[in-house]
Amino acid sequence: MATLFSPSALFSTASSSTTTTTAAATLPKAPPPKSQLPFKPPPPSPTNLTVTLTAATAAAIVLTTTPPSLADPPKSFNIYYGTAASAANYGGYGGNSNKQDSAEYVYDVPDGWKERLVSKVEKGTNGTDSEFYNPKKKSEKEYLTFLAGFRQLAPMDIVLNNLALSDVSLQDLIASADSVKSDERKDEKGQVYYVYEIDGTGAHSLISVTCTNNKLYAHFVNAPTPEWTRDEDTLRHLHESFKTVGSF
Secondary structure, three states: OOOOOOHHHHHHHHHHHHHHHHHHHHOOOOOOOHHHOOOOOOOOOHHHHHHHHHHHHHHHHHHHOOOOOOOOOOOOEEEEEEOOOOOOOOOOOOOOHHHHHOOOEEEEEEOOOEEOOOOHHHHHHOOEEEEEEEOOEEEEEEEEEEEEOOOOOOOHHHHHHHHHHOOHHHHHHHHOOOEEEEEEEEOOOOOEEEEEEEEOOOEEEEEEEEEEOOEEEEEEEEEEHHHHHHHHHHHHHHHHHOEEOOOO
């Protein structure tokens, strides 16, 4: 048996669907909440940007610039060429080609230090061959003595005692010393040097002794305690600069 459909029912349903769809399509969209609206910061002012960059650059310069040193500028030195010949010969400053050719030893002298001419008597008695001193404090000085007839070094303590026999100032310094250090070193060619450091109550002394050419050479660097404290690096440089010819 066939079922009959009512045309009115079909039209009613279609109409209802059409109405609903249209209504849904025509409803207006709600605006997004204000908190979700995109925010664009205002462009930086050219003036503010320039000020910021300038301040940053200045800060970088302050952080990376090395403060000026308060230390004294490094000293310059002259090379002294010593001949250690006879009592008739006097020391002279480096630069003389003949003196350089006949030199038996060398050491550095600070720029500005003065040479003290050694008398024939000193050369003949204690073997002093050359001496330089600081004109601002004459007791801050370096000098060299030599003695002929030595083929090799004696034991360390004997060498120091023998040096003191002909040097009253050295005797007094050793007698009042807080400490006396001694050591042995060799240069790159194997030549032996005895090195002494004497720390006295009012003065400091560095001594370097070696033996070659059938002679004993002793190089002294002396300074009162205040000058030693101030110039220790320079004075140690002088001490280490002493060499005999053939070892430099």
